[in-house]
Amino acid sequence: MTRSVLAIDQGTTGSTCLVITEDGRIAGRGYREITQHFPEPGWVEHDPEEIFSRTLDAAREAIAQSGLRPEAIGITNQRETVLLWNRATGAPIGRAIVWQDRRTAARCAALAPQRDTVYAATGLVTDPYFSASKLEWLLQHRLGASPGSIDDIAAGTIDSWLIWKLTNGAVHATDPTNASRTMLYDINKMNWSPPLCALFGVSESLLPEVRPSSGAFGIAAANHFGFEIPILGVAGDQQAALFGQGCWTPGTSKNTYGTGAFLLLNTGAIRPPGGGGMLTTIACDATGAPVYALEASIFIAGAAVQWLRDGLGIISRASETEAMARSLRSNEGVYFVPALTGLGAPEWEANARGTIVGLTRGTTREHFVRAALEAMCYGTADVLHAMRGASGAPLDVLRVDGGATQNAWLMQFQADVLGVPVERPDVIETTAMGAGALAGIAAGVWPDAHAFLASREYQRFLPGDGAAAAQQSLAGWHRAVRAAVRWARDT
Numbered sequence: 001m002t003r004s005v006l007a008i009d010q011g012t013t014g015s016t017c018l019v020i021t022e023d024g025r026i027a028g029r030g031y032r033e034i035t036q037h038f039p040e041p042g043w044v045e046h047d048p049e050e051i052f053s054r055t056l057d058a059a060r061e062a063i064a065q066s067g068l069r070p071e072a073i074g075i076t077n078q079r080e081t082v083l084l085w086n087r088a089t090g091a092p093i094g095r096a097i098v099w100q101d102r103r104t105a106a107r108c109a110a111l112a113p114q115r116d117t118v119y120a121a122t123g124l125v126t127d128p129y130f131s132a133s134k135l136e137w138l139l140q141h142r143l144g145a146s147p148g149s150i151d152d153i154a155a156g157t158i159d160s161w162l163i164w165k166l167t168n169g170a171v172h173a174t175d176p177t178n179a180s181r182t183m184l185y186d187i188n189k190m191n192w193s194p195p196l197c198a199l200f201g202v203s204e205s206l207l208p209e210v211r212p213s214s215g216a217f218g219i220a221a222a223n224h225f226g227f228e229i230p231i232l233g234v235a236g237d238q239q240a241a242l243f244g245q246g247c248w249t250p251g252t253s254k255n256t257y258g259t260g261a262f263l264l265l266n267t268g269a270i271r272p273p274g275g276g277g278m279l280t281t282i283a284c285d286a287t288g289a290p291v292y293a294l295e296a297s298i299f300i301a302g303a304a305v306q307w308l309r310d311g312l313g314i315i316s317r318a319s320e321t322e323a324m325a326r327s328l329r330s331n332e333g334v335y336f337v338p339a340l341t342g343l344g345a346p347e348w349e350a351n352a353r354g355t356i357v358g359l360t361r362g363t364t365r366e367h368f369v370r371a372a373l374e375a376m377c378y379g380t381a382d383v384l385h386a387m388r389g390a391s392g393a394p395l396d397v398l399r400v401d402g403g404a405t406q407n408a409w410l411m412q413f414q415a416d417v418l419g420v421p422v423e424r425p426d427v428i429e430t431t432a433m434g435a436g437a438l439a440g441i442a443a444g445v446w447p448d449a450h451a452f453l454a455s456r457e458y459q460r461f462l463p464g465d466g467a468a469a470a471q472q473s474l475a476g477w478h479r480a481v482r483a484a485v486r487w488a489r490d491t
Helices: 048-066 105-110 112-122 131-141 158-166 194-199 237-244 302-312 318-326 365-391 408-418 430-443 449-454 467-472 474-489
Strands: 004-010 014-021 026-033 073-077 082-086 153-157 229-236 252-257 261-268 279-284 290-298 335-337 355-357 397-401 422-425 458-461
Touching: 004 048, 004 158, 004 430, 014 048, 014 430, 026 048, 048 158, 073 158, 073 237, 073 430, 082 131, 082 158, 105 131, 112 194, 131 153, 153 158, 158 229, 229 237, 229 430, 237 252, 237 261, 237 279, 237 290, 237 430, 252 365, 261 279, 261 365, 290 365, 302 318, 302 365, 318 365, 318 408, 335 365, 335 474, 355 474, 365 408, 365 474, 397 408, 408 422, 408 458, 408 467, 430 449, 467 474
Parallel strands: 004 073, 073 229, 252 397, 397 422
Antiparallel strands: 004 014, 014 026, 082 153, 252 261, 261 290, 279 290, 335 355, 422 458
């Protein structure tokens, strides 16, 4: 019988489940959307029971489509989203607060005096993005909705919730990659931080046990799939994608080109200094053991192309952009800084706004398109160079995933700007693949991580004849970014 694993990718807008065979083939796929709740401006919530039921439906569909009996489950999840539930009844205490939620912005601003202490322990900035202030809010505002004492309450991120539900309440656990995003986990000591738990009023008894990313997380009970399946792999979505891309050694990196762009650089066993708008987080080595990584977010990537389509109407489909960019020999001095929601790393200027410079009477819609694509590559180059400087790790290759990577012109320009190869995998669902790999290695479906990667194929984009010109064009980009930042601060 063909050996296989079930990969569960529980994301912000839906759950994708894949059955992955030992030869790397996707034998079954299921997807279910989940509802977004916006009870107040800036608030974003999910229904935990809906998350579980929709995930279960997607997983059952993938298994049925494959006709296989997976030997292990790997789970990856939207990070930082957090919830409370009753241990005795298994019922959630209200909705989960999603990572995008900003209701605790004032609380995080008040934590400014503790900023350095928090960063030293966690590698994170005091921002509502992370779980701790959300959990504090839940304990202050929702705890009265549950009968019993604090000892009856469990807290966790979405991976912990899925593990609890799949094991019918037998296991309350998470892994280091998810724990490192809570702002309650000391990434130096690799355990929950008593001082930070005290700062946010979170009893450690509420929190899940932290277990290795590739290892035992209990058994999914037979009532869910008709047979028992061990849960053997867990990682947060971006770290799972890093693992799924084979970025296990220092200097290996990946970029996910989605609405925004998420860059992670594996820095190895020694924690890098970070700073400069970069976060330090926990990732996995080839065995699933914890290592350090630098992470940065570019707020607008593919969303800039969406804006060209939906806001300006100068394209009808994103697929048109490749031919339009190729139609120009250069950008002819036109640069677009897509700060439509502020600038992320490395500038971190919340008041910046979208800026287009270099327009002339000869500027066409093709220039706008090319400038939007180039901006993704320039922003990626800036962040990766900052990461390399902060960590001392080499930058040998960039592995990529996400919808925009289908644009071959974009990938070639990225290689030219960076001056290093860019590699695009044959399967771009690297988040689910990474979770499946972590589980499959523990189950023996693959003897090691290299055997898992052996079935993958990559298209390689090498720096070409345009590399010198592309790298020279970075000076114009930096000038445009300075203009956007100066405009934001000239009040």
